[in-house]
Amino acid sequence: MTVTGLLPANEMGATNAHEHLFLRSPALAGQELEDPELAVRELREAAAGGLRSVVEMTPIGCGRRPALMRAASQATGMPIIAASGYHRDAHYPDGHWVHSASVDLLADRIETDLLEGMHPADWLEPSLPLDAARAGVIKAGASYQHISPAEERRLGAAARAARRTGAAVLVHAEVGTCGHEILDVLGGHGLPLDRIILSHMDRNPDPELHVEIAARGAWLEYDTVGRIKYHPDSVLLELIEAVARAGHLDRIMLGLDLGRRAYYRSHGGGPGMSYLLGTFVPRLRRRLGDVATDAILVVNPAAAFALAPPAGGVA
Numbered sequence: 001m002t003v004t005g006l007l008p009a010n011e012m013g014a015t016n017a018h019e020h021l022f023l024r025s026p027a028l029a030g031q032e033l034e035d036p037e038l039a040v041r042e043l044r045e046a047a048a049g050g051l052r053s054v055v056e057m058t059p060i061g062c063g064r065r066p067a068l069m070r071a072a073s074q075a076t077g078m079p080i081i082a083a084s085g086y087h088r089d090a091h092y093p094d095g096h097w098v099h100s101a102s103v104d105l106l107a108d109r110i111e112t113d114l115l116e117g118m119h120p121a122d123w124l125e126p127s128l129p130l131d132a133a134r135a136g137v138i139k140a141g142a143s144y145q146h147i148s149p150a151e152e153r154r155l156g157a158a159a160r161a162a163r164r165t166g167a168a169v170l171v172h173a174e175v176g177t178c179g180h181e182i183l184d185v186l187g188g189h190g191l192p193l194d195r196i197i198l199s200h201m202d203r204n205p206d207p208e209l210h211v212e213i214a215a216r217g218a219w220l221e222y223d224t225v226g227r228i229k230y231h232p233d234s235v236l237l238e239l240i241e242a243v244a245r246a247g248h249l250d251r252i253m254l255g256l257d258l259g260r261r262a263y264y265r266s267h268g269g270g271p272g273m274s275y276l277l278g279t280f281v282p283r284l285r286r287r288l289g290d291v292a293t294d295a296i297l298v299v300n301p302a303a304a305f306a307l308a309p310p311a312g313g314v315a
């Protein structure tokens with residue numbers, strides 16, 4: 001489900017599985033992404049390099065702009081999958097409705113985004129009409145080394161909405177921690193683990209841990225590509241090769257997660273959205289070959305982000 005409607009999964013092509021075109025968070029003051037012209041410029045540059053689809057992972061309350069995402073997709077021809085769901089605690093100011101909402105209200109609002117249309121202002125003004133764009137994936141988040149009680153409620157809401165809509169749940173694992181615990185919570189609510197994508201796992205590039213997670217059936221989404229302040233790309237290449245050698249190539253996908261102005265070429269920074277196909281993927285092809293690289297870029301995201309048959313009911 002893209003912001004311009006349903007797209008057959010086998011037409012997604014090379015996919016950036018975690019990105020931000022529009023973003024505003026108290027945890028990232030001064031780094032707001034709100035300029036539609038710069039978003040279009042960045043998408044065009046990435047498309048020229050061979051990128052075919054983008055998964056925009058900005059959740060409720062963090063500056064989602066459904067109308068601008070639709071316009072950017074139409075201007076560039078780039079399919080964009082948008083997110084519903086919620087981030088970890090740090091991204092909501094004190095007093096935000098997300099902190100105190102019941103699991104039912106949290107889940108209802110995700111299901112509305114996915115089935116009817118995204119709310120244009122994240123229910124800060126509940127009476128506004130819904131946007132024509134529907135969300136296609138559910139975000140959830142946990143804190144560093146622990147899942148707070150509020151985050152656990154939001155994971156429960158994400159699991160309920162995922163079961164009812166068939167959308168995948170992509171979870172922000174802070175610095176790659178709490179992977180097993182996140183799977184335990186979502187699985188405890190009846191969500192099959194192959195409907196869960198753990199993002200940022202490469203912030204903790206521990207192949208033995210990742211093999212354990214993949215063996216449980218969940219997806220690993222790596223997104224430190226080009227962010228050299230964390231580690232050189234060679235660390236990521238070694239990690240991918242190790243997990244693939246252990247038999248889990250079919251669980252890996254890649255994103256950039258450029259959640260700051262400083263990461264965008266259009267804002268005068270880097271690495272920019274063109275880095276994935278332009279710089280990293282050629283190194284991956286040389287190391288793993290075309291079949292494995294296309295599995296990571298094309299086959300795996302198509303399987304993970306395709307809508308599953310809704311399970312219905314409440315676990």
Ligand SMILES: [Zn+2]
Pocket residue numbers: 018019020057257259
């Ligand atoms: Zn992100």
